[in-house]
Amino acid sequence: MIVATLHPLQWTILLLVVAGATAVVLTRDVQRQIVVNGLYGILLVILFTVFAAPDVALSMLVVGTVGYPLVVLIAIARTRK
Amino acid sequence: MSVAPYLVAGWICVIGIYGIVTSRNLIHLALCLTVTQSSTYILLLAIGYVKGGGPPIFKGVKLGTTAVDPVVQSLTLTDIVVSVTVLALILALALNVHKEADTINPDEIGELSG
Amino acid sequence: MTRRIRIAMFVPALAVLGGLLAWSLVAIPKFGDYRGPYGYVLNRVVVPERHMSNVVTSVVFDYRGFDTMGEEFILFIAVTGIVLLLRKQERDDAGELGDEIGSPGVRIAGTLAVGVSVLVALWLIAFGFVTPGGGFQGGAALASSVLLVFLVASWRSWSGLANDKVLDPLEGIGAGGYVVVGLVALVDGLPFLTNLLGPGKTGTLVSGGSATFVNWCAGIEVAAALLVLFSEFLEEYIVPLARGGGTT
């Protein structure tokens, strides 16, 4: 029943998003984490598009590909021992 | 009952909080915070979704065509901006912590207690 | 309090929280069946009343434009806070960094890329009321394309552009401009942020009425604020390198 009302595309991307979020949290090494987080961001962009929210997808795209990585990478670089 | 998208949001919220509590690195913690926040985007957009609905943009589309809820999308936009700013603020604080304490493990800062 | 105690107390509590969230879903409208009044009404009245074809942008800058003002100030205040937090206790001089990229080919390609992405960003802002986009997305894209200058040119050209003497006034104008547009309506005897110029022609640049100004204010503010943010963080990275101090 749960499956029936969802489009297969929606199913796939939802499962990928779950896996992505879990991976971001469980990746304890921040240098790997920022890469995983980037992938998670792209999954979210796809999900938002599937949910018929192009405006939100566009924001997430800009923020996830430039905003997050830049500040986080610099923070990682400055705090490396 | 089709609640799968909501369950996804719930799981992401829970796993994000788990990451925050168990984190040993402030940068990791800040990213877990953004993961928790991403659960609110998914929840909001899933709530406003209408089966078979297109985006609430009526350019080249007849008015009255089924479209998803525009309000949750505007709320999500606000939410995303908030997440970037909070992430950057926490990272700025973390950078300063590192300068003073030479660690960014929240368990090791240990300046304030009691 | 040790880590073990913390996690031992935390995991059951988290399970309860997860259970509560799941419980709340028992009677939630089914996915795809949502029929709330707010969005439904707006999807039907916005195009005829306001002549904006992108309902999301019209909600962002008109119907719930006041939220967006607050949101813009969240960004503005957070960036101001970061400037305060990352302020230098002593004066730094990073101007001695040499240009890092020598190849003219890379420069020409880079300059082109900057030009194209700036145009895309401006297009995103301008047509926000027509197609997906708007001040926030466009402003963020604009900031990102200026960031390319740093990547393809040099720290010096970047710091020439992303100078706080230029950016701070822009930030102030963007954030303050939003409030001023709201106050103009108030002076006119109308509620704050009333859309004054009436509906424009659907599908055109001016379809937003005075929300167009608000949209551009947001675009300027977001671009300037993000540039300040990037430049504060980049400075954290570059300045110690320039001093030969390596990390920390």
Add this chain to the structure above:
Amino acid sequence: MSWIVPLPAVIPLLGAAVITAVGHFTPRIVHNLLAVASTGTSFVFALILMASSVPQERLHWFGGWHPRGGVAIGIGFAVDPLGAGLAALASGLTLAALLYSLAFLEDASHPYHVLMTAFGGAMCGFALTGDLFNMFVWFELMGVAAYALAGFKIKELGPLQGGINMAVTNTVGAYLIVTGIALLYARTGALNLAQIGHTLAGKKPDGLVVVALTLLVVGFLVKAAIVPFHLWLADAHAVAPAPVCVLFSGAMVELGLLAVARCYWTIFDAPFGLHHHAIRGVLVALGIVTALLGALMCFLQSHLKRLLAYSTISHAGIMLVGIALLDTKSLAGAATMVLSHGLLKGSLFLCCGIVLAELHAVDELRLHGKGRNFPLLGTIFAVAGVGLIGLPYVGTYLGHAQIDEGATLDHVAWVQPLLAIAAGLAGGAILRAAARVFLGWGPQEDWLLRQQPSEEPPANVGHRPFLLAVAALMLVLGLAVSLVPGLGQRAEYGAKRFRDRAAYAREVLHGVPTKGTPRLPFVLQPTTRESVLYGLGAGAIALLVAAFGLWRHRLPDAWRLLAGRVAGPPLEGLRAVHSGVIGDYVMWLTVGTAVIGGVWALTLR
């Protein structure tokens, strides 16, 4: 008159933007002027708004988007006397803090003024709005300004840790709020408070509504520093500059409480009105635990600002009890207590700033007797401490008396002695600190009190009498609250209006104005004999506690040994909970949410 409604919130924002725009090209005096002028304007408009909202709610629909057929399509401010009153207090305290900063932080660069000014505006917006998501926006705006201000001293580790703890805890709270808003939106398709309440009315509440209630209440209680969500507050207060603490303690915490009351009386009274005992029970219990635990922790501090921070937590608990009793009298009591507490606590924090500037420390033990040459400062500090105890007709007394009366009406009179004990204990700790610092009483060592990292004094402190004058003015105003004729009656009238959900919804959604106001007398609010006795009792407890803190070593050895055996381990355990580690704080937040939500899941049906 409705044109003034948005001004208390938007004028400071405009001021902040202008300061940034001209910041690099103008001298500091211009930044100061702009900050003070815009905050002062906001204060004046908030006062006018408070007065003009007495006859009827003041509405302002942004963008002119009035509701259509009971569906709100825009954002509205819906101003009632209590909300406007808190906005006026918030902008008034911001004004006082900015004036104080003129001399206290002479070197502060313009971002400091931008943050303070915008912080004031955000607090006003939060107090005035009638839209749930708009509340979240102001909540976050207050938040981002506050996190940066807490970490203002970037060369000291303590402030940075305090800033991070505050930022992470409050941000998690904010996400809980958004999740709650999303759930309510799923059910009602509305964001306007009145419309949500109206849509939920008359339907049987289910899991969704209970969880939404839990998430919203918890999210706002994080800001209100209620146990077990209070841990960030002591860290943030201990380290923030004194004028910033005034805003944290005097207004920001109280806004969290206002939000809980607002959400209950506009939304959740509709579905849960018949089950309000369960809601009252949980919130009253939280309030009492907070009041007592905060007071106890207050007694265990030697760092003056941390001590005052715990006193704020204790008072937040008392105010929560006032709100949680869910009746008019107690709500009015909470409101008058917010007013007097904000002014008195503000005065105390400003005194701490002066102590830091003059004596280069804020630790009670380190400062032992060093304040003897500052009699005026010591007097202000001690009298403000006395004002917080609730002695008859002094300071917070009116609030205590009204909560007492409400509790008696609700047949929960047992809360009164507990609140008096909490107020006495916290007040005694402040008096002990005052006696040790300004009179040199008691020993210089005390194993009960834990030292905290020291704080760098501000570099250039300007005109000191001016600093004292600001603190003294706030003290006088705070003390006078219980003596203002007619204030109690007006607070009760405001509380009655605040609780009238049906009238609020009619006015907001359909523009039906409320009926004319009764003529309220200008006489002192009569209080009961019990209240007077409780006030005197709290005073006696405070004296005993202060004496115990100072001269404990004179007690017979056997007593002290026994007391140490009995009380030592629990106290150490209590301290260990306040660990300063962010992971622990979020763990407690989760535990608190699970417990509150679990209890309500079982009882609210």
